[in-house]
Amino acid sequence: xxxxxxxxxxxxxxxxxxxxxxxxxxxxxxxxxxxxxxxxxxxxxxxxxxxxxxxxxxxxxxxxxxxxxxxxxxxxxxxxxxxxxxxxxxxxxxxxxxxxxxxxxxxxxxxxxxxxxxxxxxxxxxxxxxxxxxxxxxxxxxxxxxxxxxxxxxxxxxxxxxxxxxxxxxxxxxxxxxxxxxxxxxxxxxxxxxxxxxxxxxxxxxxxxxxxxxxxxxxxxxxxxxxxxxxxxxxxxxxxxxxxxxxxxxxxxxxxxxxxxxxxxxxxxxxxxxxxxxxxxxxxxxxxxxxxxxxxxxxxxxxxxxxxxxxxxxxxxxxxxxxxxxxxxxxxxxxxxxxxxxxxxxxxxxxxxxxxxxxxxxxx
Amino acid sequence: xxxxxxxxxxxxxxxxxxxxxxxxxxxxxxxxxxxxxxxxxxxxxxxxxxxxxxxxxxxxxxxxxxxxxxxxxxxxxxxxxxxxxxxxxxxxxxxxxxxxxxxxxxxxxxxxxxxxxxxxxxxxxxxxxxxxxxxxxxxxxxxxxxxxxxxxxxxxxxxxxxxxxxxxxxxxxxxxxxxxxxxxxxxxxxxxxxxxxxxxxxxxxxxxxxxxxxxxxxxxxxxxxxxxxxxxxxxxxxxxxxxxxxxxxxxxxxxxxxxxxxxxxxxxxxxxxxxxxxxxxxxxxxxxxxxxxxxxxxxxxxxxxxxxxxxxxxxxxxxxxxxxxxxxxxxxxxxxxxxxxxxxxxxxxxxxxxxxxxxxxxxx
Ligand SMILES: NC(=O)c1ccc[n+]([C@@H]2O[C@H](COP(=O)([O-])OP(=O)(O)OC[C@H]3O[C@@H](n4cnc5c(N)ncnc54)[C@H](O)[C@@H]3O)[C@@H](O)[C@H]2O)c1
Ligand SMILES: NC(=O)c1ccc[n+]([C@@H]2O[C@H](COP(=O)([O-])OP(=O)(O)OC[C@H]3O[C@@H](n4cnc5c(N)ncnc54)[C@H](O)[C@@H]3O)[C@@H](O)[C@H]2O)c1
Numbered sequence: 186x187x188x189x190x191x192x193x194x195x196x197x198x199x200x201x202x203x204x205x206x207x208x209x210x211x212x213x214x215x216x217x218x219x220x221x222x223x224x225x226x227x228x229x230x231x232x233x234x235x236x237x238x239x240x241x242x243x244x245x246x247x248x249x250x251x252x253x254x255x256x257x258x259x260x261x262x263x264x265x266x267x268x269x270x271x272x273x274x275x276x277x278x279x280x281x282x283x284x285x286x287x288x289x290x291x292x293x294x295x296x297x298x299x300x301x302x303x304x305x306x307x308x309x310x311x312x313x314x315x316x317x318x319x320x321x322x323x324x325x326x327x328x329x330x331x332x333x334x335x336x337x338x339x340x341x342x343x344x345x346x347x348x349x350x351x352x353x354x355x356x357x358x359x360x361x362x363x364x365x366x367x368x369x370x371x372x373x374x375x376x377x378x379x380x381x382x383x384x385x386x387x388x389x390x391x392x393x394x395x396x397x398x399x400x401x402x403x404x405x406x407x408x409x410x411x412x413x414x415x416x417x418x419x420x421x422x423x424x425x426x427x428x429x430x431x432x433x434x435x436x437x438x439x440x441x442x443x444x445x446x447x448x449x450x451x452x453x454x455x456x457x458x459x460x461x462x463x464x465x466x467x468x469x470x471x472x473x474x475x476x477x478x479x480x481x482x483x484x485x486x487x488x489x490x491x492x493x494x495x496x497x498x499x500x501x502x503x504x505x506x507x508x509x510x511x512x513x514x515x516x517x518x519x520x521x522x523x524x525x526x527x528x529x530x531x532x533x534x535x536x537x538x539x540x541x542x543x544x545x546x547x548x549x
Numbered sequence: 550x551x552x553x554x555x556x557x558x559x560x561x562x563x564x565x566x567x568x569x570x571x572x573x574x575x576x577x578x579x580x581x582x583x584x585x586x587x588x589x590x591x592x593x594x595x596x597x598x599x600x601x602x603x604x605x606x607x608x609x610x611x612x613x614x615x616x617x618x619x620x621x622x623x624x625x626x627x628x629x630x631x632x633x634x635x636x637x638x639x640x641x642x643x644x645x646x647x648x649x650x651x652x653x654x655x656x657x658x659x660x661x662x663x664x665x666x667x668x669x670x671x672x673x674x675x676x677x678x679x680x681x682x683x684x685x686x687x688x689x690x691x692x693x694x695x696x697x698x699x700x701x702x703x704x705x706x707x708x709x710x711x712x713x714x715x716x717x718x719x720x721x722x723x724x725x726x727x728x729x730x731x732x733x734x735x736x737x738x739x740x741x742x743x744x745x746x747x748x749x750x751x752x753x754x755x756x757x758x759x760x761x762x763x764x765x766x767x768x769x770x771x772x773x774x775x776x777x778x779x780x781x782x783x784x785x786x787x788x789x790x791x792x793x794x795x796x797x798x799x800x801x802x803x804x805x806x807x808x809x810x811x812x813x814x815x816x817x818x819x820x821x822x823x824x825x826x827x828x829x830x831x832x833x834x835x836x837x838x839x840x841x842x843x844x845x846x847x848x849x850x851x852x853x854x855x856x857x858x859x860x861x862x863x864x865x866x867x868x869x870x871x872x873x874x875x876x877x878x879x880x881x882x883x884x885x886x887x888x889x890x891x892x893x894x895x896x897x898x899x900x901x902x903x904x905x906x907x908x909x910x911x912x913x
Binding site for chain 1: 561628631632635636639640666667668669670671692694697698699700703704705706707
């Protein structure tokens with residue numbers, strides 16, 4: 186067994202991210218926590234629990250462990266599901282000494298995390314991410330949330346976990362369509378902070394698509410480390426953390442306008458990154474050549490760089506209600522060359538429309 | 550105009566409690582905040598808004614202010630109401646620069662506070678308490694919550710306000726039955742920390758019942774200051790803050806067993822304080838004479854010290870699910886003489902049953 190790499194998130198409260206940890210070893214880690222754990226709730230999807238709960242349980246034999254299965258799907262990140270989890274947790278006798286383990290992707294992480302943040306005003310949480318997106322992105326940074334009919338992630342909290350326990354081997358079972366969601370975020374991480382890592386995506390496409398374990402390990406570790414670095418500098422998203430939203434304001438608008446059908450989150454982000462790159466080009470922040478490199482690398486991984494049959498005005502309208510807007514002004518993150526990004530507070534509606542036009546295919 | 554007294558709560562994030570502030574002056578205070586406010590949501594009951602919104606608006610003329618009226622009643626502290634507030638807030642265009650003002654008693658404070666704690670992962674909150682209970686207790690300390698069918702205050706957060714703005718004059722319109730709820734908590738504050746303040750309640754009963762403004766001012770200020778002192782030492786309820794639960798484990802059991810009918814919160818706490826005192830006496834922590842003094846002072850204010858027709862075993866059963874229990878053990882707060890209290894982790898079921906017996910009247 187190789188020891189996991191430990192990197193520390195320095196936030197309001199510091200916490201470790203273990204990269205390359207084994208599910209079987211989590212129990213030993215929990216035993217070593219200074220403040221005793223008296224009961225454990227594992228929140229997961231059926232499919233993920235079927236695959237991985239047994240390995241997790243190897244180390245948890247000493248504890249009372251209760252399992253709460255949540256149906257798969259973004260729509261389960263809801264107040265209604267929170268309420269049901271609460272009923273079940275009370276039924277299991279969960280109290281302030283109970284620890285929640287979120288075993289799954291970003292949906293489980295966000296939902297179980299929000300549950301842990303509000304149950305009895307906050308109980309402990311360990312994130313055990315099992316999707317690429319969760320390992321490189323959503324499990325790190327303390328953000329947890331549920332959706333509301335009127336908006337995604339509208340109700341949430343900052344609830345830093347006790348630890349993030351990342352077993353790379355859980356990704357072996359992940360369907361490629363889910364891999365793509367994580368790749369979009371990883372490429373975004375490279376684009377906003379690390380041109381060398383961006384080149385890695387350009388040169389290693391074959392190995393990554395073959396899921397070469399050594400290359401994957403490097404990819405996940407580098408990408409997760411970028412997220413750790415960014416949120417350590419700015420837990421509350423007052424500054425640099427906002428850069429992580431590159432592509433997301435455009436992407437969210439597209440996802441909501443399409444009613445979350447026919448476009449995955451990763452695809453939305455991918456198109457959003459391209460739109461943001463075109464806007465950056467219009468503002469002189471990036472060359473057309475660099476925009477092409479971005480499109481090229483996304484295409485390498487089968488990520489879309491354009492969409493057909495959309496109304497740019499409707500998409501612009503969707504961007505009005507973005508959580509990141511402040512006082513009615515539109516704030517967008519734009520790439521500045523490759524490996525760098527900036528917050529632009531002065532994005533005019535016409536510029537945004539132009540950027541949308543450039544990623545919308547004319548049908549004829 | 551006399552300047553309000555300012556005391557500071559030192560917590561994770563410090564915040565001021567202004568005692569004897571005028572509603573009319575809140576706008577000026579908000580203008581002086583370092584981080585600009587761009588929009589205000591006032592959350593209140595219709596009755597309270599009818600009485601006090603105009604005075605509050607005096608100082609808020611410069612801002613976009615939207616009013617969200619919540620029907621009165623404990624049952625509105627719910628996830629369902631949280632969801633409706635969210636819909637309305639999004640409709641008003643509330644974003645991260647929006648400030649929430651909770652204008653009302655503890656129900657509004659807890660509900661609006663929880664809403665503010667989770668809306669877009671947390672926006673700013675000012676507590677403007679208008680009941681005695683809210684002024685001396687619930688507005689101070691950062692605890693916010695909603696109820697769940699399976700338990701009171703089960704889902705919540707610590708969300709320290711920007712400030713607590715306490716205008717004593719709003720209490721003039723408070724019905725006596727509501728005053729009693731606050732008195733029970735005030736007397737509890739005295740009992741657990743300040744024997745001199747306890748004597749104040751013994752000697753000033755006539756003036757307090759007449760609502761003598763000078764005596765009331767002193768009562769509210771002293772009681773609020775005790776709450777500030779306690780939560781400043783222990784925001785997260787790891788130690789001394791737990792003493793504030795004196796009477797509440799018994800009281801909650803009674804309230805839930807009676808289905809919140811026929812007993813107010815203050816009455817529950819009052820009977821709970823007496824039960825805790827009897828249990829303390831059985832453990833040699835307090836003399837029977839002191840138990841009598843406690844009963845006497847509660848009776849002075851028409852607060853009950855016993856209840857008829859209850860099954861002590863059913864009440865004991867209700868105490869099983871108390872949030873404060875840890876790992877199945879019952880933890881109770883007991884008075885130690887007058888002006889002092891302790892956390893007792895070793896309360897046996899028989900002792901608790903005996904204490905219940907002493908406050909249950911035999912009918913015949
Ligand atoms: N909190 C944050 O900072 C943050 C950041 C980005 C995204 N998110 C959130 O993350 C969510 C998306 O997360 P996601 O992309 O992981 O989706 P997901 O959690 O829905 O997982 C996708 C699917 O993969 C399955 N799955 C999970 N692990 C598996 C495995 N090892 N093998 C096989 N199947 C597996 C799941 O059961 C699910 O059906 C969104 O709700 C988004 O809002 C949060
Ligand atoms: N967060 C905490 O630390 C904490 C502490 C103690 C209690 N609480 C909570 O507080 C709640 C009880 O609060 P409460 O006793 O203030 O009850 P409440 O908020 O229900 O108010 C009681 C009634 O008085 C009315 N009212 C309010 N101000 C008035 C005024 N100035 N004049 C006339 N009428 C007025 C209200 O409209 C309401 O009908 C409970 O939900 C309890 O859980 C919270």
